[in-house]
Amino acid sequence: MADLTGKKVAFLATNGFEDSELTSPWGAVTDAGAQATLVSPESGTITGKKGHEATVEVSSAEATAADFDGLVLPGGVANGDHLRMDAASVAFVKDFFAQHKPVGVICHGGWILTDADVLKGRTITSYPSLRTDLTNAGASWVDEEVVVDAGLVSSRTPDDLPAFNAKVVEELAEGKHAEQTA
Amino acid sequence: MADLTGKKVAFLATNGFEDSELTSPWGAVTDAGAQATLVSPESGTITGKKGHEATVEVSSAEATAADFDGLVLPGGVANGDHLRMDAASVAFVKDFFAQHKPVGVICHGGWILTDADVLKGRTITSYPSLRTDLTNAGASWVDEEVVVDAGLVSSRTPDDLPAFNAKVVEELAEGKHAEQTA
Numbered sequence: 001m002a003d004l005t006g007k008k009v010a011f012l013a014t015n016g017f018e019d020s021e022l023t024s025p026w027g028a029v030t031d032a033g034a035q036a037t038l039v040s041p042e043s044g045t046i047t048g049k050k051g052h053e054a055t056v057e058v059s060s061a062e063a064t065a066a067d068f069d070g071l072v073l074p075g076g077v078a079n080g081d082h083l084r085m086d087a088a089s090v091a092f093v094k095d096f097f098a099q100h101k102p103v104g105v106i107c108h109g110g111w112i113l114t115d116a117d118v119l120k121g122r123t124i125t126s127y128p129s130l131r132t133d134l135t136n137a138g139a140s141w142v143d144e145e146v147v148v149d150a151g152l153v154s155s156r157t158p159d160d161l162p163a164f165n166a167k168v169v170e171e172l173a174e175g176k177h178a179e180q181t182a
Numbered sequence: 183m184a185d186l187t188g189k190k191v192a193f194l195a196t197n198g199f200e201d202s203e204l205t206s207p208w209g210a211v212t213d214a215g216a217q218a219t220l221v222s223p224e225s226g227t228i229t230g231k232k233g234h235e236a237t238v239e240v241s242s243a244e245a246t247a248a249d250f251d252g253l254v255l256p257g258g259v260a261n262g263d264h265l266r267m268d269a270a271s272v273a274f275v276k277d278f279f280a281q282h283k284p285v286g287v288i289c290h291g292g293w294i295l296t297d298a299d300v301l302k303g304r305t306i307t308s309y310p311s312l313r314t315d316l317t318n319a320g321a322s323w324v325d326e327e328v329v330v331d332a333g334l335v336s337s338r339t340p341d342d343l344p345a346f347n348a349k350v351v352e353e354l355a356e357g358k359h360a361e362q363t364a
Contacts, residue, residue, distance in 0.1 A: 077259055085310055108263075115314045132296045133318070136315070136319050
């Protein structure tokens with residue numbers, strides 16, 4: 001596996017996240033040597049849909065993409081639905097694209113990419129309910145275990161996590177991708 | 183209040199509906215004399231996010247818009263997220279537009295309208311998280327208590343139910359609207 005020593009990875013989530021979609025990629029990037037940081041519009045702790053509690057380290061309002069080498073967006077329908085309504089979270093996500101940095105997104109995590117308006121011409125997958133929304137935002141939606149498009153890594157459900165984690169680590173190791181842009 | 187005697191109104195929902203957004207408009211249309219029917223991709227009973235149980239009378243696969251004078255789409259994020267993935271439910275919704283029949287939609291109920299592709303040029307409101315999705319599907323999104331656009335009645339949250347119910351009953355009483363189309 002690639003070595004991510006010295007890399008900083010932000011995870012953006014709020015209450016109702018799909019537990020394994022936070023914990024599993026978090027384990028993968030930290031096992032590879034990266035430092036992971038939980039960013040959220042909430043303060044204190046957030047709770048996953050199955051009860052996992054995670055401590056928020058930086059608020060969305062104070063977080064800046066310049067401090068990180070990449071971003072992971074876990075799913076969970078309530079998590080995805082709420083995050084996209086927080087303007088600071090949307091701006092934080094958009095800046096990773098503007099800075100050409102790798103972004104991993106799974107399940108319902110992709111909705112915020114439509115609000116950030118970063119999907120025109122990109123190829124992506126997601127939980128199937130988002131297909132129309134991502135397509136209408138300009139993306140080409142495909143039904144695959146994992147899709148890699150120049151720094152943008154996407155998967156559909158927790159079943160895809162092994163493939164998702166491997167590609168997230170790989171893209172983080174590669175660093176910036178010029179075609180990843182806002 | 184308008185008299186809906188002899189009118190048949192379909193309510194389309196699945197598990198996770200916003201309880202009051204099913205029960206309140208249901209009460210309003212039946213109080214006005216209409217017959218209400220619960221349509222769902224699920225059989226037996228469905229349960230709202232707060233625990234209200236409702237008996238499914240017709241499956242989405244067997245339901246046909248020709249049997250009804252109008253449709254109401256309650257919200258609830260899980261309800262809206264799941265319904266849109268059911269092809270029979272999407273086709274059922276689209277047919278109300280093709281037949282120029284009134285449709286009331288509230289909160290997260292509007293997602294399925296993007297999958298039915300019936301929003302080009304229409305004015306609508308919704309729970310705020312859907313704004314980008316409805317806009318990208320061709321609608322003009324506004325932030326108002328209730329919006330009426332030629333047979334399409336929309337509101338944002340349970341707080342809007344009194345205004346929503348009144349306009350749903352009014353549009354059902356008026357009958358078909360030529361500009362309501364698919």
